[in-house]
Amino acid sequence: MSRTLVLATLTVVFLGMGIVPCSFRGRSATFDACHRGIALGPAAGFVENLGQWPDSLRFAAARDGRWLHVVDGALVAGDHGRALRFTHGGAAAAMHGVAPRSWRCNFLFGPDQAEWVRGARAFASVRIDDVAPGIDLVVREAIDGGAFAYDLVLDPGADAGALEFTVDGASRITVDDASGELVLDVSGSTLRQSAPIAWSLDAGGARVPLVCRFELRAADRFGFLVGCSDPQTARVIDPDLRWATCVGGTAIDDGFALGVARNGDAFVAGSTQSLDLATSAGVFDPTYNGSIPTPRVVGDCYVARLAASDGRLLWISYLGGVENDRLVACDAIGDDPILTGWTTSLDFPVTPLAFDTSHNGTGDGYVYSGGDVFVTRVTADGTNLVWSSFLGGAMLEYPTSMAVLQNGEVAVSGHVHSTNFPTTPGAYSSARRAFSDAFVTRFAADGSALLGSTYFGGADGEEYPFAMAFDPQGGMVIAGATDSNDLPVTPGAWDTTFNGGSLHFADGFVARFDPTASTLTWSTYLGTPSNEYPRGIAMESDGSMTLTGAIDGPGLPVSQNAFDPTHSGGFDGFAWRLSADGSATLSATYVGGSADDIFERCAPLGGGRVAISGSTLSADAPRTRGALLSSPLGANDGWLVVLSSDASSVDYATLIGGRFGDRGLDVRQAPDGALVTAGTNYSPDYATTPGTQTYRGGGDAYCQALAALPLGVSRHGAPSGACARGARVMARSGPFVGEPRFELSAGDVPTASPALALVALGVLAAPLPLLGIDVWVDPNSLVVSTPVLVDARACAHLPLAVPATSGLAGATIAVQFAWLDACPGYVLGASDAVRVVIQL
Incomplete structure (x- = not known):
């Protein structure tokens, strides 16, 4: 059994991978020309040396004038000539690339083609064997985005203290007592390595946290001190990331929604314009179905299943017809993924005994987006459809949220323009009141019938129910945004008066229907004088619920001990906990920084704690110690926040993504407690874990799993x-x-x-x-x-x-x-x- 020590990240920025072969021209007789050549081409990973560079340079990676060389006896990093060298003991140690990329690099140097080098492989990491007795060193892309990191892999009985690093050119090395970071004064610059994080693996493979810290050996040397543990057990020093992957092809792929199977596997679903998804043999729809740009291309839907253990792609399938299909929400019933979205495709796949097997019309959906709703349940292995049905009227409608019961029943809610949308006998409202309304519809477990369906809304505006959940009694709760000043509300509700707002999403609302959608049990505005819109709902076992979303000003009824009682700027995230009968606010807080911060869907963690997905533009958005990514890398980063049960503290918060746009959209808790989150990223440098898919281009979905418990x-x-x-x-x-x-x-x-x-x-x-x-x-x-x-x-x-x-x-x-x-x-x-x- 081995043990892995994942240590501090080098301060070298690395800008992600391209997906095309790379070719470089010019002479490369020096290290300087080496990194110049790679930096001019697409980022290619750790590129092997097949003779294009001096023999001592074994692998190299570079971008934007910053580079890292793996040479005999050292890792050499630098920026515009400032070199930082980490030396190890084995000058001639064996080294080899790990996890080859899907492309090769060509080096076309000079007029003599005999000197050209073609087909150099690129790798996600490089492993150097026996840098000290029983210790291997792995250089890789860092989990936190643009930097490199190095890991130590120890055989049983190996002593981490036997390894020592020398920093060439260091005038002083210290350890920051507050943060545990290593501080290096090198050539007039101050460089920092983050504090190491450690755990061991017990006999069953479970993680047991350990203490690990830097140890100073001399003015220019350091090592690692690992706390007491059984020397024969595996040890790990790493962030709490279990796995991270991209999902998609070479065109635009969105990661809108997420579900988790009973065994912890993740279902990621979204919309795609990629013709080259890595579909598996035997899936129900292995090829792109085409799209008609009316007025713009939306593409097909897709659903992918990822392994709980390491994020490997188990299967992926398209879902759609010849026109546009848009995925909105995903969940799991047992081990089957269930999906909803909208479609303009008359040939969208439906099953013979479904409630509605014919497309009902798109109307002005070509202008506003929308068509018919679809609800589709897929088999666990992705080879067939359990059932699939249309839902709609002659005009447009589209779903905005979905909820499932493990008995197979599924409810969808959304926005409807059709006056002939199907409602059930005794429905709360069988007629549309305004230009558009919300709808709430519940399907039987086999998709053959509606158990309840109703319109809901005011006569003066529009409603968008972005969130939905079943309560403990089987009632259907929806939450979203409205600009209707006459939304149906019930006596005794928390807020019975429209609060105004300057935007289309002026006020929030929450409403509960009985299981047949025949009775509006209670309904309340969830508003302030500012603009706010709930995007997520976390239902608790006692029927109380936390609503998450975004608000652009003051007025939130914050609780006495709220984490943040004031609006910080732009849009802030908010978490607002409401009683089970909608009559009282139990807690509320802002969460955000000085720019825009958006909370999206959320997941209950028990006892009132909630995990929230989102995105942030704020450099000062809350992050916690031990965060996976604590420093912003791009203009917009994904964001994962865990809030305490009384909204008084942020228990965990981390950024997610790379140097370009990233957006967190959904989060679920796996059966083992892990937090699984998904979204969309446009960052080629989004860091994935070994064995998973890397960024392919155009925008990909991302999905990652993190331990739900903090370090230690x-x-x-x-x-x-x-x-x-x-x-x-x-x-x-x-x-x-x-x-x-x-x-x-x-x-x-x-x-x-x-x-x-x-x-x-x-x-x-x-x-x-x-x-x-x-x-x-x-x-x-x-x-x-x-x-x-x-x-x-x-x-x-x-x-x-x-x-x-x-x-x-x-x-x-x-x-x-x-x-x-x-x-x-x-x-x-x-x-x-x-x-x-x-x-x-």
Whole structure:
């Protein structure tokens, strides 16, 4: 078994990969000409030396005048002549490229064609064997975008401390006590390497966080000090990214929506104009279906399945007809992806027994975009359609949101112009009130019939229900934006008065319908004097919900301890928690910086915590310590935020993307707690993980999975108990020395039942069965069993403020929650467990 140490990132900017073969002309007899040649061509990865450069230069990568050379005995990096050299012990160590790219590079030097070099391969990384006993070094593209990084791969028993790096030209090396970064004074410049992040792999392959830090050896030398652990177990020092991939072809591909299967595989879906998606043999639609530009090309839809373990593409298929097809939302029922969008294609694939097998008309959809709604369920292996149906009237309609139940029922909501849109007997509203309305429609599990369908809206404006969810009673809740001053609202609702606004999306709204769409249970504006529009909804087990979206001014009814009580500039993201009956605001906060920040879809994490996808233009948008990407790389970055249950803190926030436009659009929580997020990126330097697809051009979808727990906290075991609540432990902030806000919690715990936190020094390799639950913390090292508070949101809390004592670094505890449950009778319930390692 090996162990990997992923260490600090070199301060060398690297601008992504092209997708075409690269050819360079001119002489290349020197290192200077080497990086000049690569920089003039498309970024090509780590290009092997087939004789185009001096023999000592084994691989090279460069862009924009900044370059990195892998040479015998060193990594050499520099910018306009300022060289930074990291030396290692093996001057003649074997090295080889890893993960070859799909193109070759040609070097056409001088008039003599005999000296030309063709077909040089490019690689995602380079591995150098035995730079110290039992230690290999891997140079790669960094996870955080434009920089390079180096990893150390250790054999069992190898000592990380045996490896030493020398920085040529360094006048001084220090370690920043606050951040843990390595600070290097080199040739009059100050360079920084981010602090290493570490964990080990236990016998089952689970991650166990470790302490790792830089160690100064001399004025120009440094190494690494790794905390105590079993030397025969695998160790990893890396960000918390599990995998990252692009999805798409060489034209425009959007990553609009995301679903997660029962086994954790991710379904990514969107729209594409690429004729060359890497479709798999046997999928139901392997070829692009064409599009008619009326008035503009939209293209086909697609859906792809990605492996939970590493993000590998398992299959991808087109979905569409000869005209335009647009994907809007995706989810999963069991292991089947289910999709909705709109189509102008009369030959869009539908199944014989579906509710509606004929296209109903597009009307002015050619002008405004739209056509008929489609709802399509695909088999888990992508080879066939379970069912597929049209939905619509003679004019245009398009869906804006979707929700599913695991019994197979699916509801869609959207925007409708048709006066003959299908409604069901007894519907809340069977007639359109204005130029356009919202619609809410529920399909039977086999797609053959409608269980409920209604119009909804005011007579004075338009409604756009961008978010939808089923509540615990099976009711349908929609949320979105409206400019109607007479939207139907109900007595006792939070806000019964239109608040105004200067834009088309003037006020937010939230409305709940019964399962048959025959009764408007409650409805409220969700507005301020500014413009706001909800884009996401996270439904809790008690029926309360968090709405996420964007707002461009003051007036949000922020809670007393809100993370950010004031508007910061442009559009800010907002999170607004509403009671189950729509009568009260439970919490609300702004989240943003000085420019535009947009929250999109969100996912409930239990106990009121919520993960939010989005995008930001703000250099000062909130990010947290240990973020995957903490510095903006482009004009617009994707954004992932985890907000505490009371909206008082951002537990985690990271940027996502590269040096060009990136937009986060959807996020889900996988069964193992990982956060899976997807969106659209236009950054050739978006960093993917080995074995996944890289950026192909024109704009691709991206998808990545991150551990849901912060650095220093790792999951162990699984929830248990007769009530099958599935309560998982979550963390607020991180277990850093001097962190007063660190707290563990478990969601979906009965509010009226006593609960305990079991705190021990270790975990068990196999659970100990006890009175119907599985105990995962080691009872032989039990430190305390302490009562804990369960709040009104069904969340149990264990505050664990970490003293500002550096000697605590590396200390480990294990925590599991248990409680008395009442379904059926009085039985025990328990969460999974976590191991906590205190970090510097």
